Amino acid sequence: MSIWSWLKLTIALWLIRKAFKAAGWLLLAALAVAVWPLTLLTATGYAAAWLRGWPPARLTRAAAASLAMTAVYLLADAARQHTWQALTMAPARDWAHGWHHVTAPLAWRTFLLLVPLTVPAGFALAALLWAWRIYAITSGTAGLLASAPYTFDARQWKRQVRAARNRVAAPGAVPLLAARRRIPVGGTIRAIGHRWHPVFTIPAAACARHMVIIGATGCGKTNLMIRLWAGWYTAASAAARDGGPRPLLVVLDCKGGPDARTKANRTRRLLHGAGARRVAIWPDEARLSLWDIPPADLAVLLYQMTDTGQGNAAYYADILQAILTLACTAPGGPPASTADLLQRLNDGWLLGAWDDGYHPAETATIHAAARHIPDIALRMSTLLGRLGPALDGPGHLTDADAWYFILEGTREPSVAEAQAMALTELAAHAATSPRTEPRAILLAADDYSAVSRRVPISNLYERGRSLGIGVQVSAQSWQGLGADDDERYRIAATADGGIWLMHTPYPQPVVELAGTRRVLATAHKLTGAAWGDEGTTREQRTWVADPDLIRRLKVGQACYISHGAATFLQVARPQPSPLTLLPARVPSQPAPRVPAPRRETTPNPDPGLFTFDDVFGPGAPRD
Amino acid sequence: MTNDPFAALGLPARPDLDDETVRAAWRHIAAATHPDRPDGGDLARYTAASAAYAQLRTPWGRSETYADLTAHPGYGHQPSGDPGTAPMPAATGPGPRPALPLTRLYAILMIPERIRHGRPLRLVIRGAIAAAVSLAVLRAIPGQPAAPAIITGATLWFLLTGRSDLAPPPGR
Numbered sequence: 189m190s191i192w193s194w195l196k197l198t199i200a201l202w203l204i205r206k207a208f209k210a211a212g213w214l215l216l217a218a219l220a221v222a223v224w225p226l227t228l229l230t231a232t233g234y235a236a237a238w239l240r241g242w243p244p245a246r247l248t249r250a251a252a253a254s255l256a257m258t259a260v261y262l263l264a265d266a267a268r269q270h271t272w273q274a275l276t277m278a279p280a281r282d283w284a285h286g287w288h289h290v291t292a293p294l295a296w297r298t299f300l301l302l303v304p305l306t307v308p309a310g311f312a313l314a315a316l317l318w319a320w321r322i323y324a325i326t327s328g329t330a331g332l333l334a335s336a337p338y339t340f341d342a343r344q345w346k347r348q349v350r351a352a353r354n355r356v357a358a359p360g361a362v363p364l365l366a367a368r369r370r371i372p373v374g375g376t377i378r379a380i381g382h383r384w385h386p387v388f389t390i391p392a393a394a395c396a397r398h399m400v401i402i403g404a405t406g407c408g409k410t411n412l413m414i415r416l417w418a419g420w421y422t423a424a425s426a427a428a429r430d431g432g433p434r435p436l437l438v439v440l441d442c443k444g445g446p447d448a449r450t451k452a453n454r455t456r457r458l459l460h461g462a463g464a465r466r467v468a469i470w471p472d473e474a475r476l477s478l479w480d481i482p483p484a485d486l487a488v489l490l491y492q493m494t495d496t497g498q499g500n501a502a503y504y505a506d507i508l509q510a511i512l513t514l515a516c517t518a519p520g521g522p523p524a525s526t527a528d529l530l531q532r533l534n535d536g537w538l539l540g541a542w543d544d545g546y547h548p549a550e551t552a553t554i555h556a557a558a559r560h561i562p563d564i565a566l567r568m569s570t571l572l573g574r575l576g577p578a579l580d581g582p583g584h585l586t587d588a589d590a591w592y593f594i595l596e597g598t599r600e601p602s603v604a605e606a607q608a609m610a611l612t613e614l615a616a617h618a619a620t621s622p623r624t625e626p627r628a629i630l631l632a633a634d635d636y637s638a639v640s641r642r643v644p645i646s647n648l649y650e651r652g653r654s655l656g657i658g659v660q661v662s663a664q665s666w667q668g669l670g671a672d673d674d675e676r677y678r679i680a681a682t683a684d685g686g687i688w689l690m691h692t693p694y695p696q697p698v699v700e701l702a703g704t705r706r707v708l709a710t711a712h713k714l715t716g717a718a719w720g721d722e723g724t725t726r727e728q729r730t731w732v733a734d735p736d737l738i739r740r741l742k743v744g745q746a747c748y749i750s751h752g753a754a755t756f757l758q759v760a761r762p763q764p765s766p767l768t769l770l771p772a773r774v775p776s777q778p779a780p781r782v783p784a785p786r787r788e789t790t791p792n793p794d795p796g797l798f799t800f801d802d803v804f805g806p807g808a809p810r811d
Numbered sequence: 812m813t814n815d816p817f818a819a820l821g822l823p824a825r826p827d828l829d830d831e832t833v834r835a836a837w838r839h840i841a842a843a844t845h846p847d848r849p850d851g852g853d854l855a856r857y858t859a860a861s862a863a864y865a866q867l868r869t870p871w872g873r874s875e876t877y878a879d880l881t882a883h884p885g886y887g888h889q890p891s892g893d894p895g896t897a898p899m900p901a902a903t904g905p906g907p908r909p910a911l912p913l914t915r916l917y918a919i920l921m922i923p924e925r926i927r928h929g930r931p932l933r934l935v936i937r938g939a940i941a942a943a944v945s946l947a948v949l950r951a952i953p954g955q956p957a958a959p960a961i962i963t964g965a966t967l968w969f970l971l972t973g974r975s976d977l978a979p980p981p982g983r
Contacts, residue, residue, distance in 0.1 A: 253967065253971065254964060262956075264959050264960065267956075302957070359930060359976065363980075366983075453870065456870065457827040460826045460874070460877070465877075466874060764979075765981050
């Protein structure tokens with residue numbers, strides 16, 4: 189074969205290939221023009237998905253919803269046509285009629301006549317095309333440049349974020365409670381593994397298990413937590429109306445400070461809106477009685493609250509525990525107050541209580557420890573004095589629908605730690621006491637790391653799990669979740685209610701827990717400096733929750749990881765219905781007793797003591 | 812004489828009032844009714860207002876009083892006098908849950924309020940679009956089977972998308 193012949197053959201083959209390709213495109217174009225109403229609606233659906241960052245599922249659902257139109261159309265047509273042939277051929281007739289005299293009004297009429305069929309078909313076709321486009325781009329088989337997968341993803345992320353923000357701005361889009369007792373959290377940005385819904389919801393039951401929230405300061409963690417609390421409270425109240433246990437929300441704000449007051453007030457307003465009748469803020473406005481705890485548990489708690497040290501101190505620790513047990517479990521009953529306990533911590537009182545001839549072992553213990561009892565009394569006096577009067581009663585945890593405990597973990601960590609221990613014990617007592625009404629309890633600890641030196645969060649988790657209490661723990665970072673990696677992994681790995689990641693610079697360990705997914709990566713062969721049309725595709729594994737995406741999350745954006753899947757969402761600001769909700773109604777339960785607030789000294793309730801100066805201020809001019 | 816401390820201070824019965832509002836309300840009444848006034852004031856009203864203030868001066872006190880009000884149906888509720896806050900329907904205390912039809916009726920009755928507290932303008936625009944499409948269809952293809960189908964589609968679209976423009980129902 190001569191060079192000329194080879195050249196002619198090559199050109200002919202190239203032309204044939206191109207002709208076939210062009211013919212294919214022309215046929216497709218002709219078909220698109222022929223079924224122009226369908227083409228128009230497919231293009232509309234495709235463009236909407238592209239511009240709003242919708243997943244194909246969104247278009248599929250729109251197609252499914254519009255089948256109602258088709259059903260009405262078929263019913264109406266069946267009423268007119270007398271034969272099945274006429275019924276099935278009616279759309280084709282309408283379409284063909286539109287081609288007789290192509291005018292704008294006639295085209296409009298044809299379009300309307302076919303809308304009941306073309307809308308579902310067009311949206312379904314658009315969903316298929318959009319799914320194919322996403323697949324082709326992400327696997328690297330489409331796009332003009334090698335960077336197409338990344339630019340496509342970045343562009344779609346921006347559009348998805350914008351759409352999610354618009355969605356949560358609607359007043360009724362993200363209420364506190366959705367159907368089937370699910371808690372709406374915000375607008376879905378992107379779902380990987382989870383089923384996509386425009387508004388992301390979690391089952392209320394997830395809050396009744398264990399949940400971890402990690403996010404740096406100022407990333408919207410408080411909003412998320414308050415929304416979850418209010419959502420859980422609303423769901424649990426609804427369950428209570430159907431005969432379930434009444435909810436009891438216990439929030440430990442372990443950092444304290446002025447911010448905590450603001451947060452507490454916001455939580456209170458929202459919970460009132462969600463139907464809570466009594467929301468107590470501790471220690472500012474309400475008290476609790478530590479002395480409600482059963483005597484044996486109380487003795488253990490008082491012992492644990494005391495810093496006993498190591499080494500030789502263990503000997504004194506044993507004495508401390510023995511004396512506290514004797515003081516708390518004395519035959520006359522447990523102590524009712526701090527003063528009562530301190531009164532018991534002397535050998536005279538203890539012997540009076542135990543030396544009745546029936547308790548020789550206890551009496552011997554008191555004699556043996558007699559010289560240490562004044563020291564123990566001093567330690568207890570100091571400890572209880574530092575704890576303050578807010579744990580000295582009166583008041584019970586079950587008196588309120590929700591408690592917001594402010595622990596000054598930043599300012600006074602040791603006091604806050606002791607308080608956290610006591611409050612956790614009170615919650616455990618409320619969950620297990622056979623004498624109190626059973627309650628559905630959610631114990632939420634915000635910035636628990638501030639007080640976790642002596643009570644690791646894992647203990648809290650394990651206790652919560654054994655008592656049926658939902659536990660929610662938040663931390664500002666992975667490192668803040670526990671003292672060491674072992675504890676951190678233990679906490680994160682047991683969070684069966686899910687893990688929330690907000691903006692954090694070190695999401696890697698949690699991302700690893702979420703696992704990986706399979707993706708296709710295509711490598712293209714370079715021909716000189718150009719991107720050739722040859723290459724290979726291979727399967728790769730990538731993180732379900734992209735750590736770089738998590739690092740770049742903006743304020744209010746979160747990633748929910750659960751069951752090896754992740755959903756990115758825009759958290760909606762929690763707001764109760766402006767129609768102000770009715771309080772929770774529990775048919776069989778009488779209204780709980782009014783919890784005893786701290787006694788106010790001023791102003792005196794006696795109205796006669798109000799003077800004119802109280803009204804106008806000192807030195808105010810008088811007429 | 813009312814036994815509602817909120818009413819005694821002329822305030823709406825809301826647990827989320829702030830300290831300043833309550834104090835301002837008490838000062839206003841106290842200045843007008845104090846017995847030291849040259850005209851003798853109004854001792855009964857002053858006493859009631861002062862007692863109410865003592866009860867409502869802290870957030871906890873307001874929370875408690877609100878809880879008591881809602882727990883005892885005998886207490887009355889004052890309508891909201893503050894135009895800046897949302898009105899509150901009369902709260903009911905613990906009692907048997909209303910039957911399902913009544914709940915539904917209540918939900919239907921609340922729709923105007925939900926519209927008012929939602930995004931009424933957007934709702935009107937959506938409604939106008941749905942109505943315009945329906946009218947255009949009736950004008951372009953009267954009597955055709957596609958007409959009721961498209962009107963159904965427009966109505967469905969309005970209902971599905973308009974829901975988010977309503978304020979959440981009570982209890983949500």
